[in-house]
Amino acid sequence: MREFEELETHITTLLSEMVSIPSVNPGEGTVDNIRGEERMASYLFNYFKHHSYSFNVKKEEILTDRPNIYIETSNDPNKKTLLFETHTDTVSVDHMSISPFEPFIKDGKFYGRGSCDAKGQLVAMISGIEMALEENDGVLPINVKLAATVDEEHLHRGVDRLVELGIKADGAVAGEPTELKIVSATKGSIRFKIRTTGKSAHTANPQDGINAIYIMSDVIQVIQKKIVPLLQNRNHPLCGNATTSVTIIGGGSQVNIVPDECVIDVDRRLLPGEQWEEAYQEIQDMIMDNLDQDLHSAIIFDYPYLIDPSLETSQASSIVSAFSAMMQSHNEDLILCQENRHRFFYRAFAW
Structure with missing residues (x-):
């Protein structure tokens, strides 16, 4: 040695x-x-x-x-x-x-x-x-x-x-x-775009257009005031609560033109046990249910461009037990946890 x-x-x-x-x-x-x-x-x-x-x-x-x-x-x-x-x-x-x-x-x-x-x-x-x-x-x-x-x-x-x-x-x-912490569960995520469409017009006569940014502002309000609070009450003992965030926004082409398109990126963090398809559909349903029917045709949900499943290994599993014993034998603090900033820290599974 x-x-x-x-x-x-x-x-x-x-x-x-x-x-x-x-x-x-x-x-x-x-x-x-x-x-x-x-x-x-x-x-x-x-x-x-x-x-x-x-x-x-x-x-x-x-x-x-x-x-x-x-x-x-x-x-x-x-x-x-x-x-x-x-x-x-x-x-x-x-x-x-x-x-x-x-x-x-x-x-x-x-x-x-x-x-x-x-x-x-x-x-x-x-x-x-x-x-x-x-x-x-x-x-x-x-x-x-x-x-x-x-x-x-x-x-x-x-x-x-x-x-x-x-x-x-x-x-x-x-x-x-992980700072030598054992992580046996982690959130997953889906990331996707929501688009709103409108009708361009000169800002001298904005009534002739349909402002896609205004429509998107209604969408964002539903996310912020309805979906975010709902997810705050959905918890996992190691991972905390589920979350969703609007992280990128873009729209408009010129300062004197009513924008005919607006796009946002949405990041939805999944708890162990949550299925991405259900989380994706829930966001769509809640937005549509909370907006006027005449706006529905102007809202487009893109298919997720990132799908990351959540992961969890039982704390009673042999590999977690073995690593826990090893850490304790070296007098390291044993913390079974999840760190939100990264996808994978410690993963144990059998295929």
């Missing part, structure tokens, strides 16, 4: 190398010198291909120049399987006050884009696998798989592909920053 100082140097070096590799999520844009996960995927592929221990390594292109990486220590059907999953993409580097890809340590903290979310988690998973192999002479009593996926920060198409493949595991851990 390596000494602590040697292990610390290895982990710091590994994280520094990863943070130095730009992998900003391009969204629906094009891959360029800082956007896209190909560079990170190639780094991981080569790291494990040339490792002192033998790994099965596979690269699968999910989007153009944006591949997932799959690593496994073994694939023995007689062994249980533990899956580690995290992502290789990061959020934007816009407005950062430091150079995003020149990592450094200051006052015991590591700085650089992705060091917290989620290259730090990726390094922790890799180091944990390596330490387990060292302690067991290179042969583990279980199969361990690691999936480093793309596009988590946008439409999570990397992990969607992982599910489509039908990967099997007895338990799984997804890496996100």
Whole structure:
């Protein structure tokens, strides 16, 4: 087993190398010198291909120049399987006050884009696998798989592909920053647009037009005064209450023209047990039920462009119990909780 100082140097070096590799999520844009996960995927592929221990390594292109990486220590059907999953993409580097890809340590903290979310988690998973192999002479009593996926920060198409493949595991851990808290439940979300249509006219004669922004203001009032209070009374013991928010609005083309269209984006957070279809329909029904019939034809609900299911693993499950015991043995505070800012922190499930 390596000494602590040697292990610390290895982990710091590994994280520094990863943070130095730009992998900003391009969204629906094009891959360029800082956007896209190909560079990170190639780094991981080569790291494990040339490792002192033998790994099965596979690269699968999910989007153009944006591949997932799959690593496994073994694939023995007689062994249980533990899956580690995290992502290789990061959020934007816009407005950062430091150079995003020149990592450094200051006052015991590591700085650089992705060091917290989620290259730090990726390094922790890799180091944990390596330490387990060292302690067991290179042969583990279980199969361990690691999936480093793309596009988590946008439409999570990397992990969607992982599910489509039908990967099997007895338990799984997804890496996100939790301050070492065990998170066994998380809200889901749907995001969609609502559009209102009107009729343009010159503002010298606004009565000749139909103002789409005015119609949208009625829609927003229903959301704020009817739907939001309703959801405040819908609670989960770990996740708190369900929520919905209007987050983006746009409409109008010129200051002297009555707008014929207005668009808002709506974010609805789902509690464990809630189905996205029912939540989506509830919003539509409540808006229509609270507005005049003559406005109905002017309101359009787009199909959700993001559908994220909520997740919950029983606190009595074997994997949560095992991780809880491990945390307590290391004198860490044990908190089973949900953190609203992120989708996945700790997820355990069996497919």
